[in-house]
Amino acid sequence: MDNKDKLKKRLENIWQPPDFANFFESVIKKPTRLIKKGAVLFNFGDPLNCIYFIQEGFVKLYRLSDEGRETTIYLYGPGNILGIRALTSEDETARHYAEAITDLKMLTIPRWEYLEILTQNPEYVVDLTHTFMQRLNYTERKLEGFIAQDVVTRVAIFLADVIERFYQGGRKGQITLPLKLTHQRISEFTGSFRETITLALHKLEDLKIIKMKRSEVIVLDLAKLEKIARINKI
Known part of the structure; x- marks a missing residue:
C-alpha cells in the first residue's frame, strides 16, 4: 500500500482515536526508557x-x-505523546516544565527523525490532529471550570477527564482512577487552593458520587459526576 492509499484509508476512519502505540512500537522501534517518579523531562526554556x-x-x-x-x-x-509543540512552532524551546508524577516507561525519538518518518507514514499526521483536538477540548473544559468559579465543578471536570482519557474499564459500577491523587495534586490541576479542594471532595463524597481512600479516588456514580462537569459528548 503506497502513501496515498494509507492516508486515504486513515481518512476514511478519521473518527478513530490515535494509535501511537502501534506507530512507536512497530514503525519507530526505539528501546523503552525507564524514568523515575519526580524526574524532570524538560524545563522552561529548554530546547524541545x-x-x-x-x-x-x-x-x-x-x-x-x-x-x-x-x-x-x-x-x-499512557498512549499520549509529549513534545509535539516542536513540530508546529518556529520557537523550539519549551514553554512549560514537564515532570514524571509516577514511574514511567517511555519511548523517545529526535524531532528530525520523527518528521522524516511521517513523510513515509502520512496517515499518522491525522493522529496528530486528533491530539491537538483532544487538548483543545481539555482546555475548553478547564476554562468552563474557571468561569464557573465553582471548585466542585472544577474537580468534577478534572476527574471526569481523567476517566475519559485514561480509564480502560467499563463505565458501569465503581471506577477507580488509574492515577493516585492527593488533595494537593488535585489543587495543582484545578488551579485551586488545597483547603477548598478538601471541601469540594468532601461535598462529592457526601453526595455519594466519589469515595476517597487515601490518595485513591473511587467514582461511585459517573453519571452524576459528568452531570456536574457538564460534559457534552460529541
Missing part, C-alpha cells in the same frame, strides 16, 4: 528536540508564577 511517547505512567506539564506558585497545564498518560 525530542518527541516522547508514554507507554506507562503519568507526566504533568506545568508553569511557575513569579511567586513560585505552580499551575498544572496538562496531564499526559
Whole structure:
C-alpha cells in the first residue's frame, strides 16, 4: 500500500482515536526508557528536540508564577505523546516544565527523525490532529471550570477527564482512577487552593458520587459526576 492509499484509508476512519502505540512500537522501534517518579523531562526554556511517547505512567506539564506558585497545564498518560509543540512552532524551546508524577516507561525519538518518518507514514499526521483536538477540548473544559468559579465543578471536570482519557474499564459500577491523587495534586490541576479542594471532595463524597481512600479516588456514580462537569459528548 503506497502513501496515498494509507492516508486515504486513515481518512476514511478519521473518527478513530490515535494509535501511537502501534506507530512507536512497530514503525519507530526505539528501546523503552525507564524514568523515575519526580524526574524532570524538560524545563522552561529548554530546547524541545525530542518527541516522547508514554507507554506507562503519568507526566504533568506545568508553569511557575513569579511567586513560585505552580499551575498544572496538562496531564499526559499512557498512549499520549509529549513534545509535539516542536513540530508546529518556529520557537523550539519549551514553554512549560514537564515532570514524571509516577514511574514511567517511555519511548523517545529526535524531532528530525520523527518528521522524516511521517513523510513515509502520512496517515499518522491525522493522529496528530486528533491530539491537538483532544487538548483543545481539555482546555475548553478547564476554562468552563474557571468561569464557573465553582471548585466542585472544577474537580468534577478534572476527574471526569481523567476517566475519559485514561480509564480502560467499563463505565458501569465503581471506577477507580488509574492515577493516585492527593488533595494537593488535585489543587495543582484545578488551579485551586488545597483547603477548598478538601471541601469540594468532601461535598462529592457526601453526595455519594466519589469515595476517597487515601490518595485513591473511587467514582461511585459517573453519571452524576459528568452531570456536574457538564460534559457534552460529541
